[in-house]
Amino acid sequence: MQTTVGRKCVASSAAGRSRNVTVFRRCSRGGPVKVVANAGGEAGPGFLQRLGRVIKEKAAGDFDRFFAGTSKTRERLGLVDEMLALWSLEDYEDSLEELEEVLISADFGPRTALKIVDRIREGVKAGRVKSAEDIRASLKAAIVELLTARGRSSELKLQGRPAVVLIVGVNGAGKTTTVGKIAYKYGKEGAKVFLIPGDTFRAAAAEQLAEWSRRAGATIGAFREGARPQAVIASNLDDLRQRTCKDASDVYDLILVDTAGRLHTAYKLMEELALCKAAVSNALPGQPDETLLVLDGTTGLNMLNQAKEFNEAVRLSGLILTKLDGTARGGAVVSVVDQLGLPVKFIGVGETAEDLQPFDPEAFAEALFPKVKEPATAGTK
């Protein structure tokens, strides 16, 4: 049975923009390849790339929100402050061992905690790190370095038009909410966004996505409960292709594909996910531009196993870390980035549409280890 959920069209604030686009190359199955649009002739980076930058810049001015979101993670790391208060250069080995334990307890994982502490130890031995403040600075620098080591950008790399983002993850990680938040963010900046309800497992999932499409002013595609998700993805993309073939200006900037939650150890379900990705590539060669794993920030180090398995099945391009507002376990993400070399693209810091922040490694490290405020000196003029 085919049910269509909320086929509402957005007012196209994208209309009239002129830029280089290559859309849905095949206008009929097996027919001649036709490049539908390469309109405009505007040179330089793509529209969505620029939007990504605008979103990032705006978020940089919203540091307080980010900071509030990571408060629980910081609580656990408050132990670092207690440890640093007792710091003495003579007993630095004992203090560094203690620091390593605190980092492990905050889910950095033994391997990554050791890497961080080794880096600080080098600094102590070389005479660069002397005081507790130096340690704090060195700790932040080591975390930023691990989060950026492989030089992969935390911006979404969206080059196609439409650009497709496939969202994957275990049950309840925050996938659908994140799809809604991304749609809202890009929609607000003028992108025309289409959502594909690829969670065909239960009708409630499509209803939840339809609600998000209303909030975000996006359009949601057709849903078929119980159908194979790869078929639903393929038919939605086919539908869009046909519309673009009739009218070259009828094209979305961004297509977000929601998928059902699945256990990373369930082989059949992971195989199904690979077919979902293939359905996107078949319809739009070169897509998806991004395949993002949503990780629940409260999971702790188990997220490393999830990331490994999902990466194996669908070759991830990045991570989104959710629920940082309610967790003391955000340290685990440093370990995932360190070990898999996947960049974090966004963090979720709440349940509303606004609660998605582009990931900024320096802000993240700063939020974990904020500068200690100097006590006000009495009697100074």
Ligand SMILES: Nc1nc2c(ncn2[C@@H]2O[C@H](COP(=O)(O)OP(=O)(O)OP(=O)(O)O)[C@@H](O)[C@H]2O)c(=O)[nH]1
């Ligand atoms: N506090 C907080 N809650 C979040 C965040 N992201 C998602 N949630 C909540 O987490 C719950 C699950 O979110 P969903 O988006 O439904 O998760 P999902 O991965 O789509 O779940 P399934 O489709 O069932 O696998 C919901 O109650 C969301 O409101 C976040 O960043 N912070």
Ligand SMILES: [Mg+2]
């Ligand atoms: Mg969902």
